Amino acid sequence: MISERHLAPAALDSPTSRARVVEAVAPLVFRTDLEAPGFMLLDLGHEHSPARFRAHLVDLGRTLADHYALEFGDALRFVSCSRFDQQSPTRPHRDGGPDASLLLLGYEPTSVASTVYLLDYTRAAADRDLTPVEYLDAFNPAFGTNARLLDSYTEEADGFDPTRYQILIVNNSCLPYADRHRGMLGVLHHAVIFAPDRTRSRVIDSVLLGVTETGLDDARLDAFVVNGVAATA
Numbered sequence: 309m310i311s312e313r314h315l316a317p318a319a320l321d322s323p324t325s326r327a328r329v330v331e332a333v334a335p336l337v338f339r340t341d342l343e344a345p346g347f348m349l350l351d352l353g354h355e356h357s358p359a360r361f362r363a364h365l366v367d368l369g370r371t372l373a374d375h376y377a378l379e380f381g382d383a384l385r386f387v388s389c390s391r392f393d394q395q396s397p398t399r400p401h402r403d404g405g406p407d408a409s410l411l412l413l414g415y416e417p418t419s420v421a422s423t424v425y426l427l428d429y430t431r432a433a434a435d436r437d438l439t440p441v442e443y444l445d446a447f448n449p450a451f452g453t454n455a456r457l458l459d460s461y462t463e464e465a466d467g468f469d470p471t472r473y474q475i476l477i478v479n480n481s482c483l484p485y486a487d488r489h490r491g492m493l494g495v496l497h498h499a500v501i502f503a504p505d506r507t508r509s510r511v512i513d514s515v516l517l518g519v520t521e522t523g524l525d526d527a528r529l530d531a532f533v534v535n536g537v538a539a540t541a
């Protein structure tokens with residue numbers, strides 16, 4: 309299974325090359341079956357600046373939305389964007405957002421060691437004849453020892469290297485398997501930070517897109533790109 313890809317430094321610079329990346333990534337992320345991973349890690353190397361990196365995140369989001377509209381007939385809009393320094397480990401979770409949503413996590417380079425795990429709770433739910441929402445109601449891995457139930461559904465983001473600019477594209481949906489034709493079968497995610505160090509930072513630029521009526525306008529996306537200003541639609 310390919311779930312990690314090194315990109316050439318200019319691979320996201322032009323609409324044509326971005327579209328090529330999205331063609332390769334989309335079937336893995338907008339999955340219509342449970343064989344596809346539901347996530348993809350893109351490695352952009354060292355040669356960026358945070359603002360250029362955020363521009364890539366937003367441009368990639370737009371190109372993924374174009375692809376989704378063409379292939380699945382629904383409009384994916386920007387729901388929120390934010391920039392934060394995160395060193396506390398997270399329990400497995402789905403980011404809050406529309407039932408059909410896509411998360412773009414942009415990791416800026418850091419010397420703080422960490423890794424990220426993806427958990428296929430949609431497959432775990434289907435194996436128990438539950439919908440993903442019913443699964444979370446009954447066995448939410450954020451609580452108690454429930455996370456163990458997902459051990460055999462968990463994958464580490466292969467090749468994750470915190471010293472490089474990386475984008476993790478995560479299908480963040482909670483649609484049931486019966487709606488798989490929409491390409492929105494989601495996975496959960498969580499991070500493990502091995503030795504948090506407050507003297508250093510671990511910056512994540514996070515962009516959420518979803519099938520929703522209203523989205524962020526270009527002005528707010530520009531403010532996020534240029535200055536990292538957070539916004540919610």
Ligand SMILES: [Fe+2]
Nearest residue numbers: 401402403497
């Ligand atoms: Fe999250």
